[in-house]
Amino acid sequence: MARVTIMIPTQRRPDGLAVAARSVFGQAGVDPSTLELVIVDNDQVPSAQSVANDLAKTAPFPVLYVHEPRPGVAFARNAGMAKASGDLIAFLDDDEEAPAGWLAGLLAARERFDADVVFGPVKTRAPAHVVEHRDYLERFFSREGPSEAVVLDRHYGCGNSLLRRAALPDPVAPFSQERNHIGGEDDMLFGHMGAAGARFAWEPAAWVWEEPVLSRLNLRYTIARAFAYGQGPSSHCAAAIPRDYVGVARWMVIGLGQAAVFGAVAGFKWLTRAHDRADWLDRAARGLGKTLWFGPFKIQFYGRTA
Template sequence: MGDVAVLIPTLRRPESLARALRSVFAQEGVADRLSAIVVVDNDPAASARSMIDELRSASAWPLVYVSEPTPGVARARNAGLAATDASLIAFLDDDEAASPGWLGALLAAQSRTGADAVFGPITGRAPDAKAWLRPYLERFFGRDGPAQTGLIAHPWGCGNSLLVRATALPGAAPFSAAADHTGGEDDILFAALEARGGRFGWAAEARVEEFAPAHRATLGYALTRAFAYGQGPSQTAAAARNWPGVIRWMVIGAGQAAIFGAAALALTLIHSPKRAELYDRTARGIGKVFWMKGFEPRFYGAAEVARLNRT
């Protein structure tokens, strides 16, 4: 049995889930390391079950189906962890597709750096976006890092990552259910890991593609996410009861909102496509100011189920 499991949470994305799974089936050089592929179906209707049954014959590794009927991104991740005892956990989102050397590159980087959590680059794809927005959105959904594999100072998000279970995923439910509907469960996890002295690594060759579905390939969706990302530093400081830190981030955010907002207005008047980047920076600044409960956008869990039920 191998020592690493790939965990893919999903919620009613059959086509992209199939693409993600087939990309894992095609992984090279990890035959002795990969113990299982765990798919966590977060749909109350368990809609992914039949697909997983159909795809099992295409996988060289055990394909494990887990139903977590209570919608929530943290619950889904925790349910997946409960289904495997692998000592290393690789996370792939259901809208991502891994390159053939993805998992091998993550494993090599972890071995080389000794990091508790290793992250890789993401190439964003937004085929349904308006032409003037596509470059911005593909950068937004993408992720770049150092050109070389090695240790890095700060973590990235959970999508396209490899975590050492013993140090990075403590307890039976390491992802906070408080973030079930808003996201940010990985930010909370990695902030706690950083506070414990955990180390983060970068795997330059562990590339995946992330495909933004049509409802996400819009300026409104991206700016709402940017606002939520902006809330992160203030919320992290507040969770640590670091009130001087909260004030500092709010002042920074107000300055960003004012400066980038003015620049965005100027570019809007001349219809420059570069205005999208400045809208983004403005939204992140506003998020640092309005970080409190009641201002948190909801992207996952019950909110996503409600959106799917409307479509």
């Protein structure tokens, strides 16, 4: 039977980490003797160590603590991979909570489709006092997909996913360090895997709750993040070996058109106070990101531990 490592990278979110880890302890339909939990603390000081130690006392399987003081999401994920002993790696974020059937759902889909990576839905819960743009904000942080379990022709992000280690280009350090501060290290990895013929699958039953920190539940954060997401296709073409100059140019032109059209609609929606005005601003930002993807326009979301 394959051994499974559940990995939770964390940075200064002790309460969220505890919720995520305890939800992992309550997984049903999976033999606990095949499981381990790896907690990766990406803080300059080992701020999550005491939480990890407390969690280990009541855990039904081993809890391994890794301190990665170097700031960056890729550093954190790679440090966890180096510690993990699993043939399969399940990723859960420290602001997520997994229902009891989560892991069994991911594992069943992997077997059914012989998948290298399986993704599941993310359902966002915003606090009751978040009223303005609430629907948009919950959609932004959520992940939706097909209503049935299927093989995918695309990929999603690393949070709530199951990876087959043998399919990774580097089984110990698969995440690119150049994405440490801007994110998208998972998108780059899955993009390379897809180009090499990896099989992706989707399991709607393997969903998780997500409760974003309050500092992110605002347009200032989400529109900047949408801009960074938009940079993904152009950056991916630029990072290809050899560099895909035609792809970069194509995405930049597409992005310019999207920014112009969606930006105009967003301006009108804002003037009329339309309920969906944030959605159109988001689309415009993603388009602009495809065009302004280089150098000084890169936005740092990760890697701040000081």
